[in-house]
Amino acid sequence: MAGVANTKSIVLGVLGVVFVVVGTVLVFLVPIMMDQQVEKNVRIDPSSGFAYEMWRDLPVPFYMSIYVFEVVNHKEVLLGEKPLLEERGPYVYREYKKKENITFNENGTVSFVEFRTLHFDPERSNGKEEDHVVVPNILVLGSSIMLEDLGIPIKWIISGAFSAFNEEAFINRTVKDILWGYENPFLDFLNTILPGKLPFKGKFGFFSDFNNSNSGVFTINTGMEDISQVQMIDSWNGLEQVDYWNSNQTNMINGTAGQMWPPFRKPSEPLEFYSPDACRSMKLVYEKEETFRGIPTFRYTAPNYLFANGTDYPPNEGFCPCVASGVQNVSSCRFNAPVFISFPHFYNADPSFLESVDGLHPTEELHSLFLDMHPLTGIPMNCSIKMQLNMLTKSVSGIVQTGKIKPVILPVLWFAESGYLDGPVYYTYYNILILMPVLLDYLQYVLIGIGLFFIVVALVLPFFKQDKCFLFWSSNKNVDESQESNAQKEKLNAPNGIVLLEARL
Template identity: 55%
Template sequence: MAVDKSRVAVGFMVAGVLTVAFGVVLTFVGPMIIDDQIVKNTVIDPQNDLSYTMWKDIPVPFFMSVYFFNVLNPKEVLKGEKPMVEQRGPYVYRKRCQKDNITFHPNDTVSYREYRKFFFEPSMSAGNESDVVTIPNMLVLGAAVMMEKLPYAVRLMISATFKTFKEGPFLTKTVGELMWGYDSGLVDFLNKYLPGMLPSSGKFGLFAEFNNSNTGLFTIFTGKDDIKNVHRVDSWNGLTELSNWGTRQCNMINGTAGQMWPPFMTKESTLPFYSPDACRSMELVYQRPGVMKGIPLYRYVAPKTLFANGTDYAPNEGFCPCRQSGLLNVSSCRHNSPVFISHPHFFNADPVLLDYVQGLHPTEEEHGLFIDIHPVQVVNGGFPTLT
């Protein structure tokens, strides 16, 4: 009986030693196994059904929140007073992204077009698409700026056309019409007699050209050659650099397409991405750690220099002609119409811009551009709006 007890004791000792040894080995080998699995499941490969399907047809819902600045005193503005605005919204849209025309290439890259559709989500919105708001008439104001260089006779004709169609500096429409387009006699007239002047040949709306559209032909690296290259843009619409801007640095196409980045991010990493809607590459930098629903994350934010003008930040000189810092002039890729991008409420912009409008209250929490990212997976983000 004593012999049996000693054998049992020896057995437990051996099992304990083996467990400790296994634990020590797993401590060193385990992370390597996990990292290897992460790499295998991050590479864009049709043979990997799960990750490839998720990359092709992203199952995670994206939501776009749209806010309008309703002008409260349009008549007074025409008399020289400051615009007084109230923020209306959010009007929330679920965005579905699906890649198509997928073609793999021998140099470990893949080309695709990503199509996007928007669906209004009433339960998440602070209003309906039937809400009526008054905003500056971008069609009239944009045309007024664009026709400054046209012959006098043409300018006279367009001015008379504005009066004929009763188009003024301000526009009162429903949210749905402003978003997805409305019938306009002026638009029909300009498209008939001045073809190419407007970006749209149908209804005129802020997102009329976005719905059921694609973001261009992207060619990105699959990560098969080097996981650090996964999702990095090789070319866009066949271009390896742009021609909209004044310097080669500003015309560079850097980073990913803005949905995913390589795994194993650190606090020293940055998040570069190319945005076709902004017509340029941008880069976010690490700000602080955080937690969302128990998941640790890093917050990356837009540096104050992102939309700074060339005077305040010399490398941005190529994005000029510039106005005050905080406004990115994207006219060169918007049919030369006067379109600018900023943070909402002119956050991180020259304070003088806030003096031009009443009703703006910028805060970092509500109006900053950020992405919260786990070192392996993006979990939440906020993006800039057009102003």
């Protein structure tokens, strides 16, 4: 029987060693396999299937929520009083993005144009596109400031033209007109006498050139040769830097196009991207660890210095002329129109902006932007990018329509572009890049644990007592009762009075 025990020990020992070896090998192989799987799925490669389709068509739901500030006391503002604002909305639009004219270049880059279309979503909106609101008339207030340095006679002519076309400092139009544009005879007149001087042509609207449009030709790295450079911008509209600003640093086109980033992110690495709408590169910084529907993420937010002026943050000096921190002048890339960007409700801005108007209530929860990224792949899981559009309003001598308006940077509207991974894309992504690596991670330790258990059993097994080893003998003598007890005697019937004794050891 000892031979059987030894055989079992050998078999268990061999199995244990095999399991431990396989598990140990997986400890080293799983990270390599995971990295290879990640690289395969984040390269811009038409043969990668799922990842390429996701990059090309962005099938995840995107929404643009727009909030319009109505000037409640616009008549009083013309007399010099502080503007009182009332937020209307949100007016929510389903946003679709698709890359076209995709061209792979010999230097490991790919060029494309991304088209975007927006469709009103009444169920998610708090209001209708037909709602009427009173907002600043940028054709009057904006062009007045743009023409402020002209002689008084010319400004009188402009003011007379305003009157002839019934243009006033504030307009009462539908949300649809204000956002997406409406035919304006006065705009045609201005473009005739001031060709190339105004940022609007055809229809006049704050987002008239946004819907059914594209943001220019991006050329980015495919990551086929160097995965650390995937998604990084090589050029935009053929440019490696813009010329809107006053320093090389502020004119640089840095980071990605803002949809994905290189994989294997570390908290110390900021997220940089170029925004054609803001005419500049921007940077988000790590804040904390988060999770999105079971997927571990890093949360990134905007640093306090993003819209700081050159005094508070010297690297931003190139964006000047500046106002107080928290609001950036973007007139240089908007035909010198007095346009400024900030966070909604002047969140994180100098208190003077908030004090110049009534009706704003900035909070971190509602008005700060964030982006939750899966650090292993560099793909955003959930984001909400928020921005406010403001314009400078003031009285301009010689143009009677501007009345006695006090100089103020007046919020016009703010918007949030939000998107998150959902539906079949989420489940495919979760299974390939989250669930499978986790299962492999657990498998390696399960195999090592089982293997060690088998080895221990194999080492201990030979020392266990064998419970069923029997000795038989015969005797014609009387058996002492104490011997009978010790031997666990059992008398059995046998011929010729022979007594058989069984001793269980």
